[in-house]
Amino acid sequence: MSDNLPAGARQPTESGHRIDENDARQAANWVAETLERLSHSSFRSSFTLSPHDAEYARRKGRELIDRHAHEMLAQRVGAAQPAKDGRQTPWRGHPVFTAQHATACCCRGCIEKWHHIPRGRELSAQEINQLAGLIMAWIDRDLAAHPAVTGERDGWAAPLENPKDAGVEQGGPTPQPRRRSDAAGHLERSRRHPDNRHADGASGFIQGELL
Numbered sequence: 001m002s003d004n005l006p007a008g009a010r011q012p013t014e015s016g017h018r019i020d021e022n023d024a025r026q027a028a029n030w031v032a033e034t035l036e037r038l039s040h041s042s043f044r045s046s047f048t049l050s051p052h053d054a055e056y057a058r059r060k061g062r063e064l065i066d067r068h069a070h071e072m073l074a075q076r077v078g079a080a081q082p083a084k085d086g087r088q089t090p091w092r093g094h095p096v097f098t099a100q101h102a103t104a105c106c107c108r109g110c111i112e113k114w115h116h117i118p119r120g121r122e123l124s125a126q127e128i129n130q131l132a133g134l135i136m137a138w139i140d141r142d143l144a145a146h147p148a149v150t151g152e153r154d155g156w157a158a159p160l161e162n163p164k165d166a167g168v169e170q171g172g173p174t175p176q177p178r179r180r181s182d183a184a185g186h187l188e189r190s191r192r193h194p195d196n197r198h199a200d201g202a203s204g205f206i207q208g209e210l211l
Contacts, residue, residue: 027133031137034103044103044104048098049098049142049146053093053095054142054143056095058158066136069135073123073131074123074128077107077111080120080121085107085119089101095139102142103131103138
């Protein structure tokens, strides 16, 4: 983990078969403190999982979504110079994508600003673990806030499967919200970072403005 990160950001380490309880407590405290900081950003706190992505998370289970979080972080933001950095993370289509934006793990600029990991070098395995832990904590909280099963407390329980939906896998068509038209009949611009200066044709992805 980068020395720029607070001590509480360090991931639990295993000593033999036992996880160091102090490291685990520090990591949990860092996640809680970071989620609290993010909650004061109107942009970061505006995100929530779409019904489609929440259903996918519940159907696949926490273990697989956690693996996806590690893989997506490594592939999309792990390199020293990620391809198309600042616009490599879609807004929707997978619960991890939404969580990346909500937790400022969507590009190296946002990671540097919010989590103090400098650009220009690869993320370490421990840094990826830490950011994945933050992403999963956000997904945990969002699912718990919008449970699919009444009275279910941790948010991951899925309702009984509707037979007509059986076999539908992620990657199929995702329902898209209708875009409003103004008085002149022009479609509103796609959602993007405030003060975005990139061309309209690049809409639909993070554009690299730091929030």
